[in-house]
Amino acid sequence: MKKILIVGAGFSGAVIARSLAEVGHKVTVIDSRDHVAGNCHTYRDEKTDIMVHKYGPHIFHTDNETVWEYINRFGEMMPYVNRVKAVTGNRVYSLPINLHTINQFFSETLSPNDAKAFIEAQSDKSIDEPQTFEEQALRFVGKPLYEAFFKYYTIKQWGTEPSNLPASILKRLPLRFNYDDNYFNHKYQGMPRNGYTSIVENILNHHNIELKLETEYFEEMRSDFEYMVWSGPLDAYFNHRLGRLGYRTLDFVPFYGEGDIQGNAVINYCDEQVPYTRITEHKHFAPWEDHSKSICYKEYSRACDKNDIPYYPIRLMNDKKLLGQYIDMAQRCNGVTFVGRLGTYRYLDMDVTIKEALETADALLHSFENSKKPKAFYQTVI
Ligand code: FAD
Ligand code: UDP
Numbered sequence: 001m002k003k004i005l006i007v008g009a010g011f012s013g014a015v016i017a018r019s020l021a022e023v024g025h026k027v028t029v030i031d032s033r034d035h036v037a038g039n040c041h042t043y044r045d046e047k048t049d050i051m052v053h054k055y056g057p058h059i060f061h062t063d064n065e066t067v068w069e070y071i072n073r074f075g076e077m078m079p080y081v082n083r084v085k086a087v088t089g090n091r092v093y094s095l096p097i098n099l100h101t102i103n104q105f106f107s108e109t110l111s112p113n114d115a116k117a118f119i120e121a122q123s124d125k126s127i128d129e130p131q132t133f134e135e136q137a138l139r140f141v142g143k144p145l146y147e148a149f150f151k152y153y154t155i156k157q158w159g160t161e162p163s164n165l166p167a168s169i170l171k172r173l174p175l176r177f178n179y180d181d182n183y184f185n186h187k188y189q190g191m192p193r194n195g196y197t198s199i200v201e202n203i204l205n206h207h208n209i210e211l212k213l214e215t216e217y218f219e220e221m222r223s224d225f226e227y228m229v230w231s232g233p234l235d236a237y238f239n240h241r242l243g244r245l246g247y248r249t250l251d252f253v254p255f256y257g258e259g260d261i262q263g264n265a266v267i268n269y270c271d272e273q274v275p276y277t278r279i280t281e282h283k284h285f286a287p288w289e290d291h292s293k294s295i296c297y298k299e300y301s302r303a304c305d306k307n308d309i310p311y312y313p314i315r316l317m318n319d320k321k322l323l324g325q326y327i328d329m330a331q332r333c334n335g336v337t338f339v340g341r342l343g344t345y346r347y348l349d350m351d352v353t354i355k356e357a358l359e360t361a362d363a364l365l366h367s368f369e370n371s372k373k374p375k376a377f378y379q380t381v382i
Contacts (some may be wrong), residue, residue, distance in 0.1 A: 001024045001025050001026065002025050002026070002226040002227055002368060003025075003026045003028070003224065003225045003226050003227075004017075004020055004025050004026070004027045004028070004225060004226065004227045004228070004229065005027075005028050005030070005221060005222070005224070005225040005227070005228045005229070006027060006028070006029045006030070006228070006229045006231070007030055007031075007217045007228065007229070007230050007231060007232050008029075008030075008031060008038060008230070008231030008232055008340065008342075008343075009029050009030070009031035009033075009036040009037070009038065009200065009204065009211065009213070010031075010036075010037060010038020010039065010040065010200070010231060010340060010341075010353075011037070011038065011040060011200065011340075011350055011353045011354055011357065012038075012229075012231040012339045012340030012341070012343070012353055012356075012357045013029055013031070013038075013229065013231045013339075013340070014029065014036065014037075014200045014203040014204050014357075015070075015203060015353075015354055015357035015358060015361070016229050016339065016357050016360055016361045016364070017029050017203075017204060017206075017209050018203045018204070018206060018209070019357075019358065019361030019362070019365070020208075020361060020364065020365070021206040021207075021208035021209045022206065022208075023365060024208065025208065026208055026210075027208060027209045027210070028209075028210045028211075028212065028225070029204060029209060029210070029211050029212070030211075030212045030213075030215040030216075030217060030221075031211075031212075031213055031214075031215065032214065032215065032216040032217075033213065033214070034213050034214050035197060035213065036197060036200045036201055036204060036211070036213070037196050037197040037199075037200040037201075038055075038200075038231075039055040039056070039058075039309075039311065039341075040053075040055070040058050040196040040197075040200070040350060041053075041054045041055060041196065041197050042054065042058075042192075042195030042196050042197050042198075043195070043197065044195075045282075045295050047256065047293065047295070048256070048283075048291055048293040048294065048295050049291065050282050050283045050286070050289075050291050050293075050294070050295055051194075051195045051282065051285065051286055051289075052282045052295060052297075053196075053280065053282060053285065053297075054252075055250075055252075055309070055311070056250060056252070056280070056297075056299065056311070057265065057266055057278075057280045057285070058196060058350065059080065059082045059183070059184070059189065059191065059285075060077065060080075060188075060189065060190050060191065060192070060350055060351065061082075061184040061186040061188065061189040061190075061349070061351065062186050062187070062188050062349075062351035063186050063187050063188070064351055064355055066355070066358070067351045067354045067355050067358075068188045068351075070354060070358070071192075071199065071354065074199045074200075074202040074203050075192045075193065075194060075198055075199035075202060076192065076193040076194070077190035077191065077192055077193070078190055078191050078192070078193050078286075078288060079189075079190060080189060080190050080191035080285065080287075081182050081183075081189055082182070082183040082184060082189065082265070082266070083181050083182065083183065083264065083265075084096075084183050084264075084265075084266045084267070084268060085264050085266075085267045085268070086149055086267070086268040086269075086270050087267060087268070087269050087270065087271070087274075088148045088149055088270040088271055089148060089271065091104075092267075093105060093149075094181045095149070095173075095181070095183065095268060096173045096174045096175065096176065096181075096183060097141060097145060097149065097173075097175050097176070098175075098176040098177070098178065098179060098180060098181055099112060099115055099176065099177055099178050099179050100179050100181065101145075101149075102115050102118070102119065102145075102177075103115070105144070105145065105148065106118070106144075112177040112178055113177075115177050116177050119140075119141065119142055119145075119175075119177075121142075122141075122142025122143065122144065122145075123138065123139055123140060123141070123142050124138040124139055124142070124143075125139075127139040130167045131166070131167055132162065132163050132164070132165060132166065132167060133150075133154060133162035133163070133165040133166065133167060133169050133170050134146070134151075134161070134162040134163040134165075135163075135167060136167035136170045136171065137150050137151075137162065137170055140175060141175060148270060149270050150162065150170065150270070152270060152271060152272040153268060153269070153270040153277060154169075155272070156272075156275070156276075156277050156301055157248070157277050157301045157312075158248060158301070158312075158314065159248060159301070159302065159303055159314075160314075160316070164316060165316075166315070169347075186351075191285050191286065193286075193288070217232065222335075226335070227335055227336070227337075227364075227368075227374075228335060228336045228337075229336070229337050229339055229360075229364075230336055230337070230338050230339070230343050231338075231339050231340035231341075231342060231343045232342055232343065233245070233310055233342040233343070233345075234323070234326050234327075234330065234338055234342065234343055234344065234345050235322075235326055235345075236342075237330070237336075237338070237343075238326060238329055242322060242325050242326065242329075243322055244306075245313065245319050245322055245323060245326070245345055246303075246304070246313070246314040246315075246316060246318070246319045247304035247308075247310035247311060247312060247313055247314060248301050248302065248303065248304055248311055248312040248314060249301075249302060249303070249304035249305070249308035249309055249310060249311050250299055250300065250301055250302075250309075250311050251299075251300040251302065252297040252298070252299055252300075253276075253297065253298040253300070254295055254296065254297055254298075255295075255296050255298065256293060256294065256295055256296075257293070257294050257296070258292065258293060258294070259292070259293075259294065260281075260294065261281050261294045261296050262279060262281050262296065263281075264281065264284060265280060265281055265282070265284035265285050266278055266279075266280050266281075267279050275300060276298045276299055276300050277299050277300070277301055278299050279296050279297065279298050279299070280296060280297045280299065281294060281295075281296045282294075282295055282296070282297070283295070310342060312347065313341075313345045313346060313347060315345070315346075315347075319345075323345050326345075327376075327377065330376040330377065331376045331377075333376060334373065336376065337360060337364060337374050337375065337376060337377070337378070338376055338377055339356065339357060339360050339377075339378070340353060340356075340357070341353065344377060356378060356379075359378055360378040363375065363378055
């Protein structure tokens with residue numbers, strides 16, 4: 001049995017730690033923060049007793065049965081459907097764009113088929129295979145909706161023109177010609193009754209796991225362990241030797257009120273002149289609870305500086321080139337596997353993070369049993 005060090009107590013680190021611990025390996029998990037669950041961390045606000053999503057709104061959604069069973073093993077998931085509203089031009093609409101959005105926006109009463117034809121007529125058919133965010137939007141939703149809902153929100157969120165961003169970012173959002181306003185298409189969706197932190201604590205609660213919080217990784221630690229799993233930033237592992245991979249960071253500005261402040265968990269602000277991207281009212285994530293007061297977070301996005309928390313990997317051309325170089329360096333390392341959102345520099349949802357962590361743990365166990373060198377990355381990440 002091996003002594004293994006895992007850097008990061010988010011979903012990546014915790015899930016891998018649990019799988020390795022369950023077969024008898026001795027695992028130490030460290031995290032520089034004073035809590036587990038990484039960016040999914042939730043805490044009860046002292047003034048209101050409301051469960052707050054400290055690093056931004058997190059809604060669990062997946063099509064993967066194994067992942068859904070896994071999360072339910074460690075905490076009770078309550079039924080929750082994410083329904084987002086968006087403000088543009090001083091009016092409130094439903095998101096993702098659906099028949100209600102289209103009919104309200106254009107003051108129409110179109111049927112699904114009529115709406116499809118109506119939007120198709122506005123789309124830019126000269127774009128065959130959209131590569132960029134802007135091309136994807138102009139091809140599939142047309143200019144008026146693009147400019148109202150996506151253009152300026154995206155500039156605020158990503159700090160660059162949508163023509164510089166990949167089409168994949170917009171493809172995260174459905175476009176519907178019916179009145180379904182569920183933000184996600186997945187089969188399973190929910191919110192943990194006791195928050196994400198409680199789930200990650202339960203995952204880490206095993207006699208073969210030692211957890212050390214407020215513990216930053218330093219190189220000398222390595223000698224006490226036979227293997228390491230790294231879920232911190234890929235470039236940080238190499239002390240940013242080749243330069244920094246680009247990230248966006250977020251600032252959350254809390255404010256309090258009585259009763260119901262905005263009537264919904266998340267409202268997006270799509271206009272250029274509004275400096276924030278969205279406001280989250282946390283109590284609406286737990287409709288089964290009763291609170292007389294309320295807390296909201298205003299969310300601002302900006303370039304990530306040295307001492308900021310990295311949130312969204314930007315993955316522009318320059319980043320991808322640098323990423324390729326760091327991946328080459330990582331492939332040549334011995335005794336370490338890179339995982340997760342930061343370790344592989346990708347935009348990963350929680351369900352994909354858990355799926356990959358389970359697969360990585362299996363692959364590691366297989367390599368240990370067969371005395372093979374484990375892969376630095378479980379899959380190609382560019
Ligand atoms: P992290 O959660 O980032 O954990 C990495 C951990 O490593 C951190 O705790 C960090 O402190 C620690 N660490 C880093 N470097 C060191 C070091 N040198 N020494 C010690 N510790 C270190 N996903 C969804 O499915 N649904 C959502 O609604 C959703 N909303 C999101 C909203 C926002 C604003 C963001 C940014 C992400 C959202 N996600 C959502 C994605 C979700 O946050 C990630 O999938 C998840 O956090 C990835 O887990 P991880 O363990 O890979 O990384
Ligand atoms: N987006 C937008 N307007 C909105 C919501 C989303 O322009 O009102 C764009 C934005 O670029 C965002 C992307 O669509 O990054 C994907 O949206 P999603 O809600 O998946 O973003 P998340 O905050 O979950 O990363």
